[in-house]
Amino acid sequence: MKNQLDSIKETLLMGPGPSCVYPDIYTALSKPTIGHLDPKFISIMDEIKDFLKQIMNTENSLTIPVSGTGSAGMETCFVNTIEPGDKVLILINGVFGMRMQDVAGRLGAEVDTVEFEWGTPAIPENVKEQLEKKDYNLVAVVHAETSTGVKNPVAEIGELVKDTKAFYLVDTVTSLGGIPVEVDAWNIDIMYSGTQKCLSCPPGLAPVSFSDRAVQKILDRKTKVPNWYLDLSMIVNYWEGSTRAYHHTAPINMLYGLYQALYCILDEGLESVFKRHQEAHLALVRSLDKLGIEMLVEPEFRLPMLNAVKIPDGVDEASVRKKLLEEHQIEIGAGLGPLAGKIWRIGVMGHTARVENIERFAKALAATL
Numbered sequence: 001m002k003n004q005l006d007s008i009k010e011t012l013l014m015g016p017g018p019s020c021v022y023p024d025i026y027t028a029l030s031k032p033t034i035g036h037l038d039p040k041f042i043s044i045m046d047e048i049k050d051f052l053k054q055i056m057n058t059e060n061s062l063t064i065p066v067s068g069t070g071s072a073g074m075e076t077c078f079v080n081t082i083e084p085g086d087k088v089l090i091l092i093n094g095v096f097g098m099r100m101q102d103v104a105g106r107l108g109a110e111v112d113t114v115e116f117e118w119g120t121p122a123i124p125e126n127v128k129e130q131l132e133k134k135d136y137n138l139v140a141v142v143h144a145e146t147s148t149g150v151k152n153p154v155a156e157i158g159e160l161v162k163d164t165k166a167f168y169l170v171d172t173v174t175s176l177g178g179i180p181v182e183v184d185a186w187n188i189d190i191m192y193s194g195t196q197k198c199l200s201c202p203p204g205l206a207p208v209s210f211s212d213r214a215v216q217k218i219l220d221r222k223t224k225v226p227n228w229y230l231d232l233s234m235i236v237n238y239w240e241g242s243t244r245a246y247h248h249t250a251p252i253n254m255l256y257g258l259y260q261a262l263y264c265i266l267d268e269g270l271e272s273v274f275k276r277h278q279e280a281h282l283a284l285v286r287s288l289d290k291l292g293i294e295m296l297v298e299p300e301f302r303l304p305m306l307n308a309v310k311i312p313d314g315v316d317e318a319s320v321r322k323k324l325l326e327e328h329q330i331e332i333g334a335g336l337g338p339l340a341g342k343i344w345r346i347g348v349m350g351h352t353a354r355v356e357n358i359e360r361f362a363k364a365l366a367a368t369l
């Protein structure tokens with residue numbers, strides 16, 4: 001019988017995710033599956049929580065990976081902390097801000113937005129004005145907007161939200177493991193991430209963290225969390241305490257993968273990992289400049305791990321992506337929404353973020369153009 005998996009070739013993943021996977025993670029994924037209540041596995045879970053706290057810079061005891069991709073992390077954060085009628089403010093400058101608006105709206109929240117031009121960051125002054133107009137239960141923003149390559153001023157906005165009674169919710173799916181994320185110092189109450197971007201693990205888990213104040217809000221809910229699978233008040237009984245209770249079977253081998261990903265990052269050192277991302281990003285900008293290709297975002301707001309680049313005039317963008325994949329085994333991403341057909345999104349995330357990968361890509365792009 002023919003097996004399709006035999007013909008999978010390794011691809012240099014330079015799109016908006018997934019990113020290339022560290023070889024050690026493939027080894028970790030193939031370790032023997034053990035029981036989800038085996039003491040050895042519980043000990044691995046405990047260290048994962050500890051590793052996550054180090055990478056997120058938080059003391060939050062509710063810091064765990066949710067079973068599901070980054071979007072499950074988003075859903076977990078909103079579904080646990082919002083009740084119908086809650087007043088929610090979402091800052092939008094790309095696709096993932098819009099997705100937050102959709103998720104919060106489905107939960108019966110009263111959702112307001114402050115919108116900013118795609119390709120530019122959220123402006124704290126505008127957020128301040130809106131916070132003075134109305135009392136909110138929750139304010140949400142995306143740290144690294146993967147649809148545009150913009151870094152939002154999460155720390156500055158956190159200073160503003162701190163002076164109100166609102167919870168501060170931040171999407172760190174693309175930022176975590178590529179640039180600093182300071183949950184406690186930035187007054188973040190609720191955050192989620194994903195494994196497939198700068199953590200360089202295959203898609204499938206969503207690390208989340210909740211401050212004690214946010215945990216209290218969950219405990220004080222008047223209504224049950226309207227989603228059984230993502231209800232943290234039940235999930236914590238599996239992730240915390242001296243005896244652990246079954247909720248759903250943990251994705252054992254994916255958690256080995258996450259353990260190894262966090263191990264690799266902490267072993268290399270967070271500072272070196274961030275530096276590696278920045279160096280690869282600068283190498284990319286230089287090689288694109290040589291080809292006459294411009295960046296969408298102003299230098300000070302650029303994300304190192306997600307580069308939005310303007311497609312040169314007269315170039316058929318889809319056929320360039322197709323050729324890169326077919327002839328060079330390199331994947332890059334297309335633009336989304338209003339930026340479709342206008343930009344490519346070039347990911348420099350996690351294990352991909354190495355100057356030698358940039359050089360290989362630059363050669364392939366030059367040949368293709």
Ligand SMILES: *Cc1c(COP(=O)(O)O)cnc(C)c1O
Nearest residue numbers: 069070071096144146173174194
């Ligand atoms: C990728 C991404 C998500 C969604 O993650 P999935 O793993 O695709 O579910 C959410 N937010 C941002 C900013 C992302 O880049």
